[in-house]
Amino acid sequence: MKRISKPSASKPTIAIPAKEKRKDSFFESVYDVVRLIPKGRATSYGAIAEYLGTKLSARMVGWAMNAAGAAYPPVPAHRVVNRNGMLSGRHHFATPTLMADLLKSEGIKVKNDTIVNFEKIFWDPVKELDLS
């Protein structure tokens, strides 16, 4: 992300720390959902994708997470794992163990880079947020 890295010179605007367009991207939608994940729970890329209506494109969610690190407010990306509860994105954190440590600090048990009893702590946005 960082469209800012493309200064066309014609737009010398200052770094604009604040959101320039807010709902501009699909990424923001993903971040919003992820930020709603309660502490001690976790969800999967596919579940988020399904909630957003792009079920068959869970990859996009992962893609969004790749840019989540620069998002503000911070996005608890560690609460998003693949459908098997495996910490497939751990290598994208500052350290390979950070993701597991964060989860553990929230009471989630992680064994061998996989969340224990994933089905129990699984937080499905489609069900939890539903539509009301």
Add this chain to the structure above:
DNA sequence: CGTGTGACCGGCG
């Protein structure tokens, strides 16, 4: 405007 790519997922051999 074309092309490559990916922290996924489900299906099939």
Add this chain to the structure above:
DNA sequence: ACGCCGGCCACAC
């Protein structure tokens, strides 16, 4: 059980 393949689609070159 395991690996491979195709789909899907927003985004950066």
